[in-house]
Amino acid sequence: MQAEGILNAEGISATANFPIATVRDAFPALNRTSGFIFFDNAAGAQIPQIVFDAVNHHLLECNVQRGGRYAKSREVDAMIVRARQSVADLVNARDPDEIAFGMNATSFIRLVSLAIGQTLGARNEIVVTEMDHEANVATWLASERSGAKLLWWKVREDGCLHVGDLIPLLSSKTRLVACTLTSNAIGSIVDVAAAATAAHASGAEIFIDAVHYGPHGLIDVQALDCDYLVCSGYKIFAPHMGFLWGRRKLLQALPTFREDFIPDEPPGKIEAGTFIYENVAGMDAAVLYLEDLGNRLSAADKLSDKPLSRRGALQRAMTRIRSYEQGLTLEMLDVLNGCRAVVYGIADTNRTYQRVPTLCFNLPNIAPARVTQELARRNIGVRDGHMYAPRLMKRLGLAPESGAVRASLVHYNTREEVREFGSALAEIGRSC
Ligand SMILES: Cc1ncc(COP(=O)(O)O)c(C=O)c1O
Missing domain, CATH: 3.90.1150.10 (Aspartate Aminotransferase, domain 1)
Structure with a gap:
């Protein structure tokens, strides 16, 4: 689709x-x-003022650790719940628990590639592209040490990735295709929905780097039918942070590092340690900024009297x-x-x-x-x-x-x- x-x-x-x-x-x-x-x-x-205000509010009013029984700590818990829902709305996730917050996109790609590296078996081929930011290449190349075999989806003379060139690389040995939605160097958009269809037809998964597309267009993980998708908040009008979306079932199956008392469930199993709460508050506000812009545009265009869904x-x-x-x-x-x-x-x-x-x-x-x-x-x-x-x-x-x-x-x-x-x-x- x-x-x-x-x-x-x-x-x-x-x-x-x-x-x-x-x-x-x-x-x-x-x-x-x-x-x-x-x-x-x-x-x-x-960043818009609303993002700046959200970061400020967090640091001034509730700069405490989450998970405590006192009001300020509960406020942090509530902010994280809100932010997870906002980002889930931004990418059209089925479930906010499919969203994990962290440092940046690269560390999430590394986290997923390390986990996939532990589950290779007979399906040990990973397809990477000549177009991607090195964050979505070098991380997967490192899994050669775990027995992965890397295959290259090449860029054609026209400077584009063509799904027709991906198909011959796919087989019953393909574990995953790692590919960008948009080139951060030359701006070309890749037909990742078609790439996902091809990858799934061979029983493989697809990992999408949406870092560069994020500020320019609507992300829809359901329409793209991808398996993992990563973004950097600081490219989408939020402060420095990153987030990962993954299909719940796949995240549940990923072997990740976590302390023994942390349940083996997303998002906790993907978020070892403490992430930067004020920047997550900023990410929440960045989604509010875009939502507000959408509502203003709709009102100005007099498209409908009914309020829009988020x-x-x-x-x-x-x-x-x-x-x-x-x-x-x-x-x-x-x-x-x-x-x-x-x-x-x-x-x-x-x-x-x-x-x-x-x-x-x-x-x-x-x-x-x-x-x-x-x-x-x-x-x-x-x-x-x-x-x-x-x-x-x-x-x-x-x-x-x-x-x-x-x-x-x-x-x-x-x-x-x-x-x-x-x-x-x-x-x-x-x-x-
Ligand atoms: C397309 C793309 N992928 C990945 C990254 C790495 O993102 P981060 O700095 O959040 O690790 C960047 C950063 O510029 C990028 O443009």
């Missing part, structure tokens, strides 16, 4: 009617750093964010073409629905580090290098040490910023 809207051209319009001024007002950092252009969001996004509001917010971001992508492609930049990944303006506004490029004859340095001098934050995807860089014909320039936008970025970026880039192209 095609996950709703993920790789669907329908409903994609341009930047019109998106309440960008209201959105930007919600993010205090955007107004405090006069004129700075945040185009490095793939490395971490800004999931409905999240769906509305993410659909409109996706649509607004398509417009930003088109503007970025226009600017980059104007500067004669080589764009890696999908550059066809008719295929922008297959990507997010994460643009990876090089200017002719100018080193990527020079470009980012010059942009930094002009108050624009972008990144250069291999973006933790050195294998993809090689596949694109780039030296991983120098890589490319990446400008990564989210829904609080504007067309005006894109134009300013374009003028700066043109100037750099002329002067360097």
Whole structure:
């Protein structure tokens, strides 16, 4: 089944009617750093005031350990329950206990890969991709020490992963496919719903890295029909933390480290030790921010008199964010073409629905580090290098040490910023 809207051209319009001024007002950092252009969001996004307030509230009012009999401790317990439900709503989990909180995405991938490594048997093949962030590659490569055999799902000349290339790699020996939903380097979206269907047909499981897709569109673990999915809160307008979703039955079966008195049940068995409560409170508030945005958009569009369900509001917010971001992508492609930049990944303006506004490029004859340095001098934050995807860089014909320039936008970025970026880039192209 095609996950709703993920790789669907329908409903994609341009930047019109998106309440960008209201959105930007919600993010205090955007107004405090006069004129700075945040185009490095793939490395971490800004947070709305409501998230800041939730973190503050936790630290000021209930910065205590959970599980006590006193009121402040109970408040922490209640916040964690709320946050689990919020994240379950965000990814459409069947059960909030399928959500585990922790440090970051990498540590969850490591946790699951260590556990899977202990259960390999005759099904010992793991498929990884050339497109993924190294967090979802190196962790699985490490399971070769437990007897895993790694197979590579390769990126084609067009810079995309095609499910047709995955199918021949699958067999009765495949234990798991580890694959990204969207490339953090070049922004291409992978048809992971089709990959899940293929993996399941061979009796394998699929582990999805949704870190880069999270801020750009609606995640639906049921529609994707995946088995595990990981996200980083700090990419989705929350503080530094990560969360894992897994099918309850699979999480129950995973051998994980836990103290003897902790029940062998999710989420406790996945969350050894104490996670950062204030950041989980912030993650809860980030979901509230998106829900509130969805409700406002729905009211402004006068779509229905009935209040939206929470999931409905999240769906509305993410659909409109996706649509607004398509417009930003088109503007970025226009600017980059104007500067004669080589764009890696999908550059066809008719295929922008297959990507997010994460643009990876090089200017002719100018080193990527020079470009980012010059942009930094002009108050624009972008990144250069291999973006933790050195294998993809090689596949694109780039030296991983120098890589490319990446400008990564989210829904609080504007067309005006894109134009300013374009003028700066043109100037750099002329002067360097
Ligand atoms: C696609 C992708 N996967 C995984 C990670 C690692 O995330 P974390 O820093 O939460 O471990 C990142 C970080 O940039 C990423 O972009």
